[in-house]
Amino acid sequence: MLVYGADGFKMARISTREQILQEADQLFYEGGFEGTSFADIAAAVGISRGNFYYHFKTKDEILDGVISRRMEATRAMLDAWAAENDSPAERIVSFIRILIDNRTKIMDFGCPVGTLSSELAKLDHAAQERAADIFGLFRDWLAGQFRALGQEERADELALHLLGRSQGVAVMATAFRDESFVRSEVDALEARVQALCLAPSNHQPEEN
Amino acid sequence: MLVYGADGFKMARISTREQILQEADQLFYEGGFEGTSFADIAAAVGISRGNFYYHFKTKDEILDGVISRRMEATRAMLDAWAAENDSPAERIVSFIRILIDNRTKIMDFGCPVGTLSSELAKLDHAAQERAADIFGLFRDWLAGQFRALGQEERADELALHLLGRSQGVAVMATAFRDESFVRSEVDALEARVQALCLAPSNHQPEEN
């Protein structure tokens, strides 16, 4: 399928399959997996439902593709954060800042990873584990940064804690549709990372 | 509808309406609102689908009833915690402990309040605000306890923080199906409350 630029001139060749995954990714985020129908995706892409099945046999196949796509995107984002920042503390702060950068969407739809994982858990869906693997990427990457900060022993614990904190922020921001809580928690988390920097060898006090 | 006890003798009269709400409450928690059909609820109650509509005209009406039911249950639980414990610190610890007491269900289905609120947000459902009001009950009650602990200024902030932490724990526990993280976070939160007790007048250090 050909996709034309805004000037109607420059054009890029994006495979229909890729376009389906792109739209499905967004729709699954904004409307949930169950809440999104084939018709919704087909309409967003601009193809017929019939054509759809040429590319994906079942809805689960699309979900699988969407999760793979998110895994790839996550890896790329983590690599970029590592490349853009020299210190592990700055890298961790890059992670924390996604809460600020994406606050509007988070208030409307929550965290893409957390909400998908929770929905699939309730559906008792086989792909729930794969969805949680996206959390695994963040967890391992964050643990690596904490190790580089000198937190050898507690690296994984700190990574899980930070992931959990960010999930809590996302859920509360969605529930109350309030961004002031996002900001105060982000400030507290950033202060925490700074404190770990200054005294890396033992347990750290934390303000919130 | 008559409900017989295990001995087949003693019996209690529970209205069908109440029984529907009871089953719907559990099914919405375990399978999600969208994931639960009228047929599911009717089967759980043991009535026909047709009979159903005598009690509730629409699915949204059931949701409304379930939320009201949860509000009532929450108020009763908060009152009980207040009655059972003399100190505000012990009351707050009662709240924290629900993560331990319900850990098995939380690992399977997450937090009933958080997951419902997130699902309704994605569905852009009118009842999302009412679902968040359940959080509001916890928020206000916790803030009251923090005020009693001498945290006049930061009472609401601390309440929101604690609510968010518990939501983060629930999401991570569901994603990784791991309860060790639940325990370590609960320990950290309890220690935090103790610290607030000992030095109530200023910002508190926190271990996690």
Next chain:
DNA sequence: GTCTATAGCCGGATAGAC
């Protein structure tokens, strides 16, 4: 690769007998 047409099922919702 893309379309139209359609099968077959299941969802919410209604009518009316008992």
Next chain:
DNA sequence: GTCTATCCGGCTATAGAC
């Protein structure tokens, strides 16, 4: 209050023409 029977629409999925 409870039932059976039924409508209608949307859903996933398939068949086959172009």
